[in-house]
Amino acid sequence: MKPLAYAASWNYELKGSPTVMSSIDDILELCEARIGYQFRDRTLLRRCLTHSSAAETRLDSNERLEFLGDAVLGIIICEYLYQLFPEQREGQLTQMKSWLVSRQTCARAAKLLDLQPLILVGRGLQVIPESILSAAVESLIAGVYFDGGLDAARSFILHAFREELSLCRPVDSENYKSQLQEYTQRELGKTPEYLVVGESGPDHAREFLISAKVGEVMYESGRGRSKKEAEQQAARNAVLSLLQDDETVSSSATPDDEATEAPSNGVMELESAEEIQLLVVSETVIASNCADAEFGCGCNMESADDPNGSDPCRSKEQL
16 A cells, blocks of 8 residues: 555544544544444445555556446436426436536535545645545445445435435526526536627517626527527527536546645645554644644644654644
């Protein structure tokens, strides 16, 4: 196994006092508590949490599990929507499903479960991007499926995606303006605008050219004999473009690309369980000498492992 960089080495109990996750077993146990499922095969759970940057080979990472988890998530979400909305047509169900299984939604589920501190990544990958959060959730879905079967996977999915499922509602599959607004507000936190970019024809047969704008992005224009018709066509073009962009980003993300993310103080690099145990002792000594005994004072004491003199107290404070 490659040297690991745990996304965080400190977690906080309800009372607020810091405790150190001193071994892989602690991480796995905490993961089980957060996802609400206890694995019979802990080796499988560890693989679910192992990013390719921390694996000996790509086959030792969670990539294959991610592939299966995506399929299991899809069938459970389709089943859920089919039963919940018996009056909705295929197009409307497909639209809702595409949002629920998107990378952004999976990443939000990971954040809801607070999985980010538990993902095992390698040196050099110091920020956990959405693609890795999403992959971890899909890998856990596959792991639960293998370990406990489809019913267990279904329970985990409905638990992990509960907030997204509670917000899910059908939209008119022919009303592209509604689809665009629903998508952009949920995924981007923005409301689309419609701009008239051209008009042509005589007064009794005008044709309008209108573009949808989301944030600073202008999408392909739509044409219509009324502004309403042109806006619907513009919204359709924007929806198709956004969905295509989602698929392209998800399929093109690679560990090498992810490793270029900017560094963060939220990562502590550890070589082995022995180093983690040493960290427990050293952090305890540091904390006892700080003015702020609970979180550390942010002093300038240098770490023996860091020639640059990093501030261990500050890193705990930020976590």
